[in-house]
Amino acid sequence: MKILLLEDDAATREHVERALTAAGHIVDSCATGPDAIFLGSSNSYAVLVLDRMVPGVDGLSVMKALRAANNRTPALLLTAMDGIDDRVEGLEAGADDYLVKPYAVSELLARVHALARRPPIAETVATLRVADLEVDLIKRTVTRAGRRIELQAQEFKLLEYLLRHAGEIVTRSMLLENVWSFHFDPRTNVIESHMSRLRAKVDRGFDRDLIQTVRGAGYRIDAD
Amino acid sequence: MRIERSRQSVLRSGAFRFALLFAAVFAIGSLLLLIAVERQIGRYAIEATDQSLRAEAGNLAAEYRAHGRQGLIDAIHRHAALGKDAPFHYLLVDTLGTRIAGDLPVDTPIDGWGTVPVDEHRHRGSRPYFETFKTLATHLPQGLRLVVATDTFDVQELTDRLGRFTLACGIGITLFALVGGYFVGGLFVRRLDRVNGSVDRIMAGALAERLPAIGISPEFDQLSRNLNLMLHRIGNLMEGLRQVSTDIAHDLRTPLTRLRQQLEETRGMADPAAYEAGIDTAIEQVDEILRIFRALLRIGTLEGGAGRERLAEVDLSEVMDRVHLACQPVAEDAGKTLFAQHAPGVTVRGDGELLAQLFINLIENALVHTPAGTRITTRLARTGHGILAEVADDGPGVPDDMREKILQRFYRLDRSRSSPGAGLGLSLVSAIAALHGAALTLADNRPGLRVSLAFPDQAEPE
Numbered sequence: 269m270k271i272l273l274l275e276d277d278a279a280t281r282e283h284v285e286r287a288l289t290a291a292g293h294i295v296d297s298c299a300t301g302p303d304a305i306f307l308g309s310s311n312s313y314a315v316l317v318l319d320r321m322v323p324g325v326d327g328l329s330v331m332k333a334l335r336a337a338n339n340r341t342p343a344l345l346l347t348a349m350d351g352i353d354d355r356v357e358g359l360e361a362g363a364d365d366y367l368v369k370p371y372a373v374s375e376l377l378a379r380v381h382a383l384a385r386r387p388p389i390a391e392t393v394a395t396l397r398v399a400d401l402e403v404d405l406i407k408r409t410v411t412r413a414g415r416r417i418e419l420q421a422q423e424f425k426l427l428e429y430l431l432r433h434a435g436e437i438v439t440r441s442m443l444l445e446n447v448w449s450f451h452f453d454p455r456t457n458v459i460e461s462h463m464s465r466l467r468a469k470v471d472r473g474f475d476r477d478l479i480q481t482v483r484g485a486g487y488r489i490d491a492d
Numbered sequence: 493m494r495i496e497r498s499r500q501s502v503l504r505s506g507a508f509r510f511a512l513l514f515a516a517v518f519a520i521g522s523l524l525l526l527i528a529v530e531r532q533i534g535r536y537a538i539e540a541t542d543q544s545l546r547a548e549a550g551n552l553a554a555e556y557r558a559h560g561r562q563g564l565i566d567a568i569h570r571h572a573a574l575g576k577d578a579p580f581h582y583l584l585v586d587t588l589g590t591r592i593a594g595d596l597p598v599d600t601p602i603d604g605w606g607t608v609p610v611d612e613h614r615h616r617g618s619r620p621y622f623e624t625f626k627t628l629a630t631h632l633p634q635g636l637r638l639v640v641a642t643d644t645f646d647v648q649e650l651t652d653r654l655g656r657f658t659l660a661c662g663i664g665i666t667l668f669a670l671v672g673g674y675f676v677g678g679l680f681v682r683r684l685d686r687v688n689g690s691v692d693r694i695m696a697g698a699l700a701e702r703l704p705a706i707g708i709s710p711e712f713d714q715l716s717r718n719l720n721l722m723l724h725r726i727g728n729l730m731e732g733l734r735q736v737s738t739d740i741a742h743d744l745r746t747p748l749t750r751l752r753q754q755l756e757e758t759r760g761m762a763d764p765a766a767y768e769a770g771i772d773t774a775i776e777q778v779d780e781i782l783r784i785f786r787a788l789l790r791i792g793t794l795e796g797g798a799g800r801e802r803l804a805e806v807d808l809s810e811v812m813d814r815v816h817l818a819c820q821p822v823a824e825d826a827g828k829t830l831f832a833q834h835a836p837g838v839t840v841r842g843d844g845e846l847l848a849q850l851f852i853n854l855i856e857n858a859l860v861h862t863p864a865g866t867r868i869t870t871r872l873a874r875t876g877h878g879i880l881a882e883v884a885d886d887g888p889g890v891p892d893d894m895r896e897k898i899l900q901r902f903y904r905l906d907r908s909r910s911s912p913g914a915g916l917g918l919s920l921v922s923a924i925a926a927l928h929g930a931a932l933t934l935a936d937n938r939p940g941l942r943v944s945l946a947f948p949d950q951a952e953p954e
Contacts (some may be wrong), residue, residue: 353798353799353802356802368786370782372775372779421817422817422818448814448818449814449844449845449848450818450845450848450849450852451845452845452848452849453783454818454849454852454856455856455860455917456819456822456852456855456856456859457822457825458818458819458821458822461821461822461824461825462818462821464821464825465821484772484775
């Protein structure tokens with residue numbers, strides 16, 4: 269898919285561009301806000317990746333300008349690590365997700381994928397299904413191969429999020445943000461502990477594991 | 493940089509200028525006063541002279557009425573012979589102006605008030621000495637005229653003396669004010685020089701030095717006390733800053749050194765799998781260093797008061813429930829038990845995200861620094877004074893004298909050195925609590941550690 273990247277630091281820009289290209293995307297990159305506004309309004313992109321801290325017209329302003337022009341392309345804002353209010357400000361300006369610098373490229377890739385897939389995930393879907401695993405969102409029930417699986421509320425939310433992003437990598441911080449609303453990184457293994465319980469219930473005793481660990485990146489639930 | 497020193501002379505000092513001004517005002521004032529007094533006294537003296545002349549003339553006229561012409565002459569002689577410095581001099585003349593009695597010159601005015609110069613050399617040596625007598629002439633029957641005179645010397649002397657006294661006083665007072673002003677000005681300049689000297693030394697780096705009391709008046713002492721309090725506050729802030737820089741330098745050196753070693757070792761690895769694993773370890777170490785940086789920045793930002801305007805009503809019960817549920821499996825995996833006693837629907841004015849981080853940090857602390865089997869309890873309750881949230885464990889606890897210290901950045905108990913962490917968790921807790929106006933208390937849980945947060949009552953205004 270086609271991605272717009274705004275990043276003023278040349279080394280970082282090339283690094284991210286290489287990683288996105290390697291993942292099979294087409295990247296238009298620029299170093300200044302006005303260029304980003306021009307590219308963003310004259311082309312059609314799947315995702316915008318905007319660095320908030322660009323001298324002059326910054327990512328937030330680009331964001332606002334494009335949104336004001338009725339551009340609804342999903343946008344990921346890259347923010348400084350000390351900005352406590354940055355996330356709220358970014359979301360208010362119309363960003364769909366944010367990532368604190370410095371970040372792992374795998375994290376960026378996972379979030380870009382999640383954003384690009386966003387529109388098809390309708391909240392009105394009643395059933396989520398991967399292979400022989402089925403989750404009924406209305407009755408709040410989980411069955412695998414016709415067998416009923418009892419999950420606790422948090423385990424259910426965790427599984428739901430994985431299924432909504434089936435086939436994609438979801439990172440630890442994506443899970444922390446979306447399942448527990450923790451927008452920080454706890455030192456304790458919150459995700460690992462919950463994930464091992466979820467796996468014990470969903471995968472143990474079945475012929476193959478649906479939940480996979482992607483080393484150095486996160487988790488993925490997949491039919492393959 | 494040097495401050496401007498008031499090395500100017502005393503004569504230019506403010507105090508001396510004040511003294512000069514006051515001396516001028518005082519001199520003019522006292523001069524006016526003394527002139528007025530002199531006038532008054534002079535007039536009084538003249539009136540007294542006139543009064544005595546009138547009385548003596550009256551006396552003699554009475555003599556004449558009682559004893560006739562000869563009686564009057566006798567009385568004049570008698571009065572004139574009262575002494576060398578007799579108060580009065582007389583002249584009695586007939587219609588032709590012929591002297592009948594008395595020693596005044598014959599050209600003395602013989603009508604009403606007048607003056608006559610008299611040679612007083614008889615009394616004051618050989619040189620002629622003229623003195624002005626004041627005269628009062630009275631008409632008597634038979635064409636007689638009686639002149640009574642008295643010297644005006646005393647009155648003149650009095651006014652002269654008063655004048656001299658006035659002048660001397662004026663000059664004296666002015667000089668006194670000038671000299672006093674000079675000394676007071678000198679005092680000021682010297683004291684301020686001492687203060688400026690202290691300021692110079694403080695600016696040169698003697699940060700422990702304090703300004704001396706300026707003295708002279710309580711207001712100046714108050715000033716130097718306040719300046720010292722300010723210096724104290726600045727000193728504390730600088731000390732804090734220096735402490736943090738030192739801590740950062742010290743605590744980042746270890747992970748950076750490890751990272752360097754890791755990278756050096758990895759470079760020599762031939763096996764691609766081992767090489768990759770080495771790089772992964774290095775990345776983890778970098779992430780740890782970045783985590784420390786992030787925590788420090790967050791603490792710094794929070795201590796700077798950022799985010800205060802973002803505080804809104806937060807369901808603390810929900811936050812603590814969520815944290816409890818998130819941490820429960822972690823505690824189980826670590827062989828510990830997490831209990832929750834949360835009153836429902838308790839709200840505080842705050843930031844939900846920061847509060848979640850606060851409680852996670854406290855639970856993490858309890859998980860990391862206690863042995864397996866420890867029971868950790870989180871409590872939330874409304875009390876008479878506000879809202880009380882607690883995280884308590886029955887682990888080994890923290891010694892009394894260490895409880896304050898563990899809130900400091902990078903501080904770690906010796907026995908915790910080997911466990912993961914950078915010693916920033918509780919500093920962050922402390923900063924978040926301060927942002928919420930919540931009182932953070934570390935107490936003995938008998939056994940274990942109990943961390944309490946007393947949130948201010950919601951009803952109270954900010």
